[in-house]
Amino acid sequence: MLRITEFKLPLDHADDELRPALLQRLAIGSDELLDFTLFKRSYDARKKSTELQFIYTVDFQVRDEAALLQRLSHDKHIGPAPDVSYKMVGHAPAELNQRPLVVGFGPCGIFAGLLLAQMGFKPIILERGTEVRQRTKDTWGLWRKNVLNPESNVQFGEGGAGTFSDGKLYSQIKDPKFIGRKVLHEFVKAGAPEEILYVSKPHIGTFRLTGVVENMRHQIEALGGEVRFQQRVTDVLIEDGQMQGVVLDSGERIDSRHVILALGHSARDTFRMLHGRGVFMEAKPFSVGFRIEHPQGLIDRARLGKYAGHPKLGAADYKLVHHAKNGRSVYSFCMCPGGTVVAATSEPNRVVTNGMSQYSRNERNANSGIVVGITPEQDYPGSPLAGIELQERLESHAYLMGGETYEAPAQLVGDFIAGKASTALGTVEPSYKPGVKLTDLADALPAFAIEAIREALPAFEKQIRGFSQHDAILTGIETRTSSPLRITRGEDLQSLNVKGLFPAGEGAGYAGGILSAGVDGIRIAEALARDILGIAG
């Protein structure tokens, strides 16, 4: 297999123009080219002076690779394609003494469970929430009728936190073994659009994600795994520093010396239980802020200029950072083009926001978190659980500010910068359901965070014209940007002080998004398999 990079075609090229263009670029006849697949497609919207082009990386097979490589040896964009195929670490023995447990069926638990099942370990997966169809109804219960189900919601249930999301599938993690490709291939096998394998910023969108996670569950079950819903783990059994099993809220005990914890960042009760049992953990930095909404057209025009609205480019995104004078960094988080702001609490009487989009990304507004980094050293010293306590305080206060109905407190950007309460909306209609209450957000976050965001919004105007327009909307609050703690693991990816306990994914502090949680799920399944099979890492 060979690879060509920096292969450029006009934005408006038809799909069937790719093959002849490739033949021409390689200067070969049609019968020479046996096959080709797109590996990557990107474009550079920063160069507004030149015509926008798609830039492809294409893997291809020709009849005589050696001859072609020799003829084009001067061409630095053509060479052998690296092997990015996934290789399993081993296979379970025919007789399994005990089945490994996976706690949590979000992206991390799904991929850990899938990998263990593919290796023949027949995992038992325990998920506190409901299967995805029931969960969808429960989640809409909060959005439409102000009714929260604390065990089945945006955070908890089949598919985990990312199920009702934009389904962005990119990450900046180091991935020398190309495990991210394995994650994307498995998503496609389960029904995700094939383009996620090559577009530079792939996303799936909420409706498609629900079907994808259901199909992945069926695959795990077909391989001998078991996925149990409404099974909350309430205790862990540890003897002499060795994991022995877990206890469920029903009182049932399940024995296993190998347990993967893929809890997500919202399992506060479970974190407290683990801390009480002496599992080593430490507080870690996270971020707090608001969601901001603008008309998507404003973002498209700022980012894509004359190409705004081009069907092949879709709704534009952005990524912004500002270093404030008070030493804090403000940045855009989880930007959702053409999406909506959603109520994302899993606990009664709390308000927390996040964002989601459908695959089409065709809602009126763009939204993102505008958040400020905070650290245990500066902002919540002491216990490893202090970050959770801070989140809880802020989310409870936001609930009060919203009128104690799960409506969210909100303010126009102009009023926020001027420091006065908003009393009427402008042209930007907030998308948050069940609704917003206009107020002054000044005491929704610590003073340093308010100060930093007030400084950042006008600064972002320099990069995106209209970003700090008076009637853009801020909705509060964003607190669950990542886990406030880390369940630290050693080189063998096991807990520092409990053998057989494998903390993983976002909740353990080792991932920050769907793709990285999936990659960590695979890595943790590999570590568990190595431990059972006695293979060195």
Ligand SMILES: Cc1cc2nc3c(=O)[nH]c(=O)nc-3n(C[C@H](O)[C@H](O)[C@H](O)COP(=O)(O)OP(=O)(O)OC[C@H]3O[C@@H](n4cnc5c(N)ncnc54)[C@H](O)[C@@H]3O)c2cc1C
């Ligand atoms: C609204 C929203 C939009 C998002 N959008 C994106 C996006 O576009 N792109 C992106 O990359 N990321 C996005 N994220 C973040 C992403 O969803 C998470 O990073 C990812 O889901 C983390 O995966 P995880 O498997 O580690 O944890 P989770 O997905 O949180 O899964 C943990 C699972 O564990 C279960 N659980 C917890 N405690 C217990 C227990 N005691 N017993 C049994 N089960 C338990 C929970 O019910 C949950 O299902 C979004 C998140 C939200 C909330």
